[in-house]
Amino acid sequence: MSRILVAGGGVAGLVTAIALRHAGFQVAVFEAHPTGADGKGAFLTIMANGLDALRAIDAEHLVLDRSFPSTAVRMRNGHDRPLGELAIPSPDPEHGPRTMRRADLYRALAEEARRRGVEIQHGKRLVGVRHHGTVTAYFDDDTRIGGDLLVGADGVRSTTRTLIDPQAPQPEYTGWNLAMGAVRDVLPASRRDCYYMYFGRRATCGHITAPDGETWWFANVPCGERELAGATPAQLRQRLGDLFAGDQIGTVQAIRTTADDQLTATACYQLPTVPTWSGNGMTLVGDALHVASPSTTQGASMAIEDGVTLAKCLRDEPDLTAALHLYERLRRDRVERVVRTGFRKLGPRVPGPLQRLLRDRAVARRARNPEVDWLHLHHIDWDVSVTG
Numbered sequence: 001m002s003r004i005l006v007a008g009g010g011v012a013g014l015v016t017a018i019a020l021r022h023a024g025f026q027v028a029v030f031e032a033h034p035t036g037a038d039g040k041g042a043f044l045t046i047m048a049n050g051l052d053a054l055r056a057i058d059a060e061h062l063v064l065d066r067s068f069p070s071t072a073v074r075m076r077n078g079h080d081r082p083l084g085e086l087a088i089p090s091p092d093p094e095h096g097p098r099t100m101r102r103a104d105l106y107r108a109l110a111e112e113a114r115r116r117g118v119e120i121q122h123g124k125r126l127v128g129v130r131h132h133g134t135v136t137a138y139f140d141d142d143t144r145i146g147g148d149l150l151v152g153a154d155g156v157r158s159t160t161r162t163l164i165d166p167q168a169p170q171p172e173y174t175g176w177n178l179a180m181g182a183v184r185d186v187l188p189a190s191r192r193d194c195y196y197m198y199f200g201r202r203a204t205c206g207h208i209t210a211p212d213g214e215t216w217w218f219a220n221v222p223c224g225e226r227e228l229a230g231a232t233p234a235q236l237r238q239r240l241g242d243l244f245a246g247d248q249i250g251t252v253q254a255i256r257t258t259a260d261d262q263l264t265a266t267a268c269y270q271l272p273t274v275p276t277w278s279g280n281g282m283t284l285v286g287d288a289l290h291v292a293s294p295s296t297t298q299g300a301s302m303a304i305e306d307g308v309t310l311a312k313c314l315r316d317e318p319d320l321t322a323a324l325h326l327y328e329r330l331r332r333d334r335v336e337r338v339v340r341t342g343f344r345k346l347g348p349r350v351p352g353p354l355q356r357l358l359r360d361r362a363v364a365r366r367a368r369n370p371e372v373d374w375l376h377l378h379h380i381d382w383d384v385s386v387t388g
């Protein structure tokens with residue numbers, strides 16, 4: 001195989017491109033947006049399994065150099081009383097979860113991909129594909145580009161998924177928007193390697209403070225899918241104020257003082273299973289293939305695992321169809337299990353008093369008995385062949 005096309009230049013597309021280069025392939029990435037990512041209030045945590053997969057392709061430093069450790073989640077109720085503390089599993093203190101700005105990750109991955117010889121073109125939206133032994137990808141600027149395989153890394157609303165299977169399921173709205181923001185020096189200098197997660201009367205929220213004093217917060221807003229889409233920052237702030245009214249929650253102080261240009265809200269989706277992963281010279285990685293609730297904090301890490309595993313399969317199995325079957329065999333159970341984990345975490349949209357009590361007890365129980373080692377301690381050995 002000589003040339004692989006990747007549609008989508010998010011975490012999944014860029015890591016897949018780097019991994020494919022690491023395996024010796026020629027790669028080109030086509031991203032629909034005219035420019036790179038913007039940084040509006042958005043952050044994310046890469047878990048130990050995501051870091052492990054980056055290490056396999058000598059790219060772990062891209063995260064380590066721009067992030068800080070996030071080792072635990074301190075859970076509290078709306079009265080600011082502790083419910084429990086969850087230590088996020090990691091193989092050792094050096095390689096545990098790390099939190100960083102989303103835009104910093106995109107920028108670092110894009111620079112690294114280019115440095116390793118990946119061609120990246122912006123303003124190219126995939127609209128169609130023709131398969132005739134090789135693939136020709138068609139873009140919305142009336143151009144077409146040929147390759148041996150097209151990897152769809154085009155996110156939740158993947159075009160590639162539908163090109164592979166017109167009957168492919170669409171992601172389901174979870175009933176929540178996730179509001180996020182960043183604000184500097186508002187909260188006391190508490191432990192800085194730790195998430196604070198609050199289970200309030202009507203909703204949940206949380207924050208983490210970076211070593212430089214910037215607090216990054218999130219709030220789960222139960223609402224209609226498009227309800228916050230046109231909200232002004234003032235309306236969004238008001239909505240969040242109402243949601244947490246009467247709760248004694250540290251995060252609320254951060255929400256109140258966040259500047260307009262650092263406030264954002266995104267609808268959250270779940271996609272539990274995609275029956276057909278590959279076909280007609282195409283396959284899928286990242287959110288195009290599986291969408292877990294953000295509460296799993298695994299979307300980016302799973303996307304990284306996908307890209308590295310796919311590259312290994314293509315490197316080790318010369319027959320393309322067999323390589324793509326192998327990729328599915330190695331990944332399907334794991335990614336579907338992660339999405340199911342997230343499904344479990346979604347509570348009723350606005351809990352009543354009894355549901356709140358049961359929820360708080362369940363949270364405390366989970367903190368005492370975390371069952372997540374299968375998830376975070378996953379290891380990919382680049383030097384071991386997947387074909388045995």
Ligand SMILES: Cc1cc2nc3c(=O)[nH]c(=O)nc-3n(C[C@H](O)[C@H](O)[C@H](O)COP(=O)(O)OP(=O)(O)OC[C@H]3O[C@@H](n4cnc5c(N)ncnc54)[C@H](O)[C@@H]3O)c2cc1C
Pocket residue numbers: 007008009010011012013030031032033043044045046047124125126127153154155156157158159178180266267268285286287288294297298299300301302303
């Ligand atoms: C609010 C929020 C917070 C989150 N926090 C975390 C977290 O802390 N940790 C974590 O691991 N995960 C988190 N996630 C999930 C994580 O962000 C995603 O799982 C991850 O970004 C998936 O990466 P991706 O590259 O598959 O998709 P995306 O990041 O969506 O990238 C897809 C790219 O494809 C492009 N594209 C779309 N269509 C086309 C097309 N037709 N042609 C070409 N390009 C196209 C898009 O412009 C986009 O750049 C969060 C998600 C949300 C919504």
